[in-house]
Amino acid sequence: MKVLRVALLLVAGLVCVGPVLADGPALPEATVTRIQSLEGTLDRHPARVIEQARRALGELSSSRQDQWVQALYWQLMARAFAAQGKAEQAAEYFNRARNNDVAPIALRRNWLREAARWTLAAGDTARGRALFERWAGQSTPSAQDLWTLVELAVQARDWSGASHWLSRATQAGIAMTSERSALAQAIYQHSGDAGNAQRLVQRDIDRTPDDPMVWKRGVALYQQMNQPGRAAALWEAGWRRGVLSGAEALETRIRLHLAGGTPARAAEYLQQALKEGILPSDEAHLRQLADAWTAARARHQALTAWQSLSEHTRAPVDWSQMGELAYQWGQWDLVVTAMTRARAAGLEHVGRSWLLQAVAESTAGRHQQALAALDKAVSAGNGEIRQQALAWRKALTPSKSGAGSA
Template sequence: MRNYWRNLSLPWLAVGALLLALPVVAAPTLPGGVIADLKSMERQLQDGEHAEVRRHGRAQAQRLEGGNASDRWARALYLQLAASAEARSGDAAAAAELLAEARGIRGMESAQMDRWQRQEAGLRLQARQLQQARDLLGNWLERHTGSAADRWLIARLLSEDGQWSAAASWVESALELETRPDGSHSAFAAAVLQRSGDKRGALVIIEKRLTQAGDDATEWRRAAGLAQQLADAGRAAAIWEAGWQRGVLAGSDDLEQRIRLHLAGGTPARAAELLAQSLSDGALKDSFEHRRMLASAWQAARDHDHALAAWQSLARQSEQADDWLRLGQLAHGWGRWVLARQALKRAHTLGAGEANDWLRNLPPKDSSREDSF
C-alpha cells in the first residue's frame, strides 16, 4: 500500500489553488493598506514570484505578532499566503507549518480554522508526515461528514499504521458514499477488510470485482482462497470453476486445484470425472498420488463400482500394503466379501498387520453371495 502515496492526486490535496484565494468569512475589518498589500501578494503569487511572497508574508506576520484582533487576522492571512508560496515552491512541510501557525492564532473564526486544518492535512500528507496527516484529518472528520475521498484517505492512513479495525470502519463508511468503487478502491477495501478479520466482507467485494477482473488470475485465486478460509468450499469451487471457464485459470496446477476444490466443495463426482479425463488425455501426470485422488473422489461420490475399480487398479499398480488395505476395508463396508478377502489377504502379505482383524470379521466363504468383482 505504500506505493499509493507516490502517485497521490486527490482533488482536495491541490493545496496550491486552495491556499491562493483569501478566505471570505466574518472577520475584523482590515486597514485599506493591509488589504491592498494582501491583494498585491496574491498577484505576485499568480505571477510565480513565490520567493518574494514567502519572504514578505513571513516578515509581515512577524511584525503583526501580539497585536489587536485586526492585526491577528491580518497576520493569519499573511501566513496563509506565505504557506501558499511554500506549497507552490514544493515545500509542503514548510507550508504546513505556516498553516499550523495561522490556526494557532487566538480568535480565529472556527470555520476558517477548519478549512486550514483540512488543507494542512493535505500538506502533511504531501510531505509524507503520515501520522500528523492522519491525526489532522481524523480530527476534522469528527466534525464534518467529509467526502468519499476523505474517508478513503483516512482509511489508508490508518492502514499504514496497522490500525486495521479502524481502517475497516472508514472503508465501510466510504462504501456508503461510493457504492461502485473503482478498481484501486475496491482492491484496497478488500485488503483492509481481510486484514481486519472481516473475510466475508472482503469476499463480497472481491466477487463483485471478478466480473471486471478480466485476465487477472490473482483476483480469482484470492477470491477462492478467501472462500476456503471461510470454510465455504462449495463457493470456492464455484469461483474457481468460473475462472477456469473464462480461461483466466489454466494449466496443470490450476486444473489440479480445480479438481481438489470440487472434491472438497461437495461435488466429488465432478472431481472424479475431471480427474479421469485429465489422466486419460495427459493433462495431469498419471501418478499414484493422482490415482489415489481419483479413487477417493469416486468413493466420496458413493459410486461403488467406480470406487472399487479405481482402488483395485491402483493397488495392483502400486503394490502398496495401504492401498490393498483401503480396498479391502471399502469392499468390506460395501458387502463385496470376495473382493474384500482377496484385498485384505494381499495387504497382510505386504505387511499390513491390521488386515487380519478385518479378515476375522468377514463372513465364512460359503456364505459369500458374490464370487467375483
C-alpha cells in the first residue's frame, strides 16, 4: 500500500482567498489588496509570503474582523509551507486556520481536509487519519477520498473501519482495479465477510478469466479463510480452462486436493504425472503418492505405493510403515514381506515387527512360522509388546487356550 503517496497526490483544490473574502466579515480594501497580493506571489516566493504574513499577524487586534484576517494569513502560510514541501508546518497552519470559528464553515471544512492530508504527508498517520475521518463525517467525500480512508484503516489493521469505508467507497463508485480488488478481498476476509469476498473473487474471474493471477489470488483467499475444498475446486476449474498449467501448477493442484479432502484425485493426478515423466519419481513425490493413496484408503494402490517408496529409499521406517498398513488391512503376506525387509534394512526396535509378523503368519495358517516369530517377539520386545507376544504364544500352544491382541 502507498497510502502516504496517495495522500500527497490528492492535495489539490486549495481554495484561493479571493472568492471567499465575501463570505466573512467585511474587510478594508487595503487589507484585501494586501492579502491578494501575497497570494499572487505565493508560487514564486513562498518564503517571502511566510515572512510578510507573520509580520502582518503581529499587527492584528482581537476584533472579529481581525480574527478573520488572521485565519486568511494562516492559510496563506500553510500553502506557502506546502509549496516548500514542509508538510509538518503546512499541517500546523491549516489546523490553526480551520480552528478559527470566524471563518465560514465551508472554508474551515476545506482547511480540515488539507490539515489531514499534510499531517499524513508529515508521517503522523494516526492523527492524519483521525482528521481525515472527521472531515469525511462533515462532507461528501469523493470515491477516491473514501478509498484513501480504506487504505489508512488497513494500514492501522482496523479491519472493521476498513470494511466501513470500503462499503462507502463501493457505493460511491470507486473503480475496482486488480490491486484494489485484492485489498478489498483481504478486508472482507479479515472482517469475516465471506460472502462479499467470494463475490469479488468470482467477479474478478468473470472479468479477466485468462489472467492466472486472478485465479491464484482467489485460491489464496479461500486458503486464508480456511476453506481448502473451495480452494481446490477453484484451482481445478482454472486448470481445466487451461489458465493454470505446467509442472508447478500441477504440483499445486495435487497439494490443494490433498488439503481439500480429495486425496484420491490428488493421487490419480500425481500417479499419472509420474508415469508420464512430468514430475520426477524422487523420494518426495513417491512419499506424497503413498500418503495420498493412504489418505484415500485405496488399499491396493497405497500398499503398492509404499512398496515403491520403500524400495527407493531402503529405509527401515518406510518398510515398517508399509507393514503396519498391511496389518491394518489384513494383507498378511505383505506384513511378513515388509517387516522382514524392515529388519534387514536396520530397524532398531524389532519387537513389534516380530509380533505383527507372528499374527500375520498365524492368521494365514502358518502355525510353526507364527511360533518362531513369537519367540523372537518375546526375546526382542519389552513391556506391552512382550506381554502381548506371551499371550499369543499361550494361545497357539495346544495345551492352552486364550487370545491376545496386537
